[in-house]
Structures are given as C-alpha cells and as structure tokens.
Amino acid sequence: MFTRISESSAFAKRLIPQLWTCGIGWDEQLPQDIHNAWTIFKFDLPVSEISVPRYLFQPSVTNCTLHGFSDASEKGYSAVIYSRTEKDGIVHVRLVCAEAKVSSLKTIPIPRLELCEAVLFSDLFAFVKYSFDQDSSTALDWIRPPPYRWQTFESNRVSHIQERLSPDV
Known part of the structure; x- marks a missing residue:
C-alpha cells in the first residue's frame, strides 16, 4: 500500500x-x-x-522496534520509518512516517542524491526518536519522583504506577 x-x-x-x-x-x-x-x-x-490506523502500538506490547528505509533516483529521493511490534507472537507493522523529495530540475549526480537521501533519512529518524522520547520523558517526569510531591489526583495515579512497575521505568 x-x-x-x-x-x-x-x-x-x-x-x-x-x-x-x-x-x-x-x-x-x-x-x-x-x-x-x-x-x-x-x-x-x-x-x-x-486506511490509516489511529494508533501505532497495541497495549502490552512485548517487543517494539523501528525500521527505516530510504532510496534515491534521478527523479527524487525518499525515506520511510515503520514500527514493528509484537504481542502474543503476533507481529504488527505500521507506517510511522515518510517523506519524499523531487530532484532539482538541474541534473544532479546520483551519489549526491544518495547523500541527500541519507540526510533526509537521518532527519526523519531523529524526528521520530525525538517525538517518542518527548512523549515518554513527560510521563516519566511525573512517575519517577515520590508521589507525595503531587496533588491527590496525580499522587494516586503515580502511586498506582509505581506499585506495579519497577522504579527503572
């Protein structure tokens, strides 16, 4: 697709x-x-x-990896990032994001286009990694400190999470 x-x-x-x-x-x-x-x-x-699924990850996933591909030709170059998750032995692969660029009207040698492709891929992968890290770091900033630091609502939820998960989350 x-x-x-x-x-x-x-x-x-x-x-x-x-x-x-x-x-x-x-x-x-x-x-x-x-x-x-x-x-x-x-x-x-x-x-x-x-058809675009609204979520990337199933609840209680046992394994998650990101995979990326990129390619270049005289007409343009592109990069794509997929997530591969595993739950109960069932593998799900989902498109995370993709980007494509059209080559310049001037003739550009293939090695230069491949270099542009590598830059596009690295930028795309860094963006995805940063996005996941940001989502995680916000939640972790709430979860790691002792629950008494928060108001009742937050404290109850942080206590709940800390009771069920290791402190190394």
Whole structure:
C-alpha cells in the first residue's frame, strides 16, 4: 500500500516542475501529454484503499522496534520509518512516517542524491526518536519522583504506577 501511495505522491510532485518548465499559467490549457498523464493518475489514485490506523502500538506490547528505509533516483529521493511490534507472537507493522523529495530540475549526480537521501533519512529518524522520547520523558517526569510531591489526583495515579512497575521505568 505504501508503495502505491508514494508512487502517486512522487508522480504529483514531479508534475509541478514539468508545468514550470512549460511556462503554463494557472488558467491555461495543459499540453495533451500532461493532460493525459494527469487523467490516468487521477483515475488510478488508490483513495478507496487508503486506511490509516489511529494508533501505532497495541497495549502490552512485548517487543517494539523501528525500521527505516530510504532510496534515491534521478527523479527524487525518499525515506520511510515503520514500527514493528509484537504481542502474543503476533507481529504488527505500521507506517510511522515518510517523506519524499523531487530532484532539482538541474541534473544532479546520483551519489549526491544518495547523500541527500541519507540526510533526509537521518532527519526523519531523529524526528521520530525525538517525538517518542518527548512523549515518554513527560510521563516519566511525573512517575519517577515520590508521589507525595503531587496533588491527590496525580499522587494516586503515580502511586498506582509505581506499585506495579519497577522504579527503572
């Protein structure tokens, strides 16, 4: 599924520079070849097949890892991050995030595009890691100190968590 969506996104992103090079205004007719490509793209768009789960992690997951992939070509480069979770021997793989960039209209050597791809991947992975760390660190800042530091509502919940989990959370 991700492949079909990313191909569609990449096609749309490559179409805009083609229009720039043609010098077409916003109210002008498209050249026939671009119009035909757009019509095919519009009808092949997998809109009815798109399903995005609202959550990444199942409750009480036993194992969670992040996996990333990236690639580059003369047309552009992209990166994607997936989460792989395991619960009761059942593996779930979910798309966390993805990003794609269209190559410049100037010809750029593949090694440079691969370097851009690596930068994009590292930025995307750092963003995901930072997001997970931020979510966790906020909760951990509440959970680690002794419960008496908080008001009754927070203190009761922190006590509950600390009774069930090790202090190394």
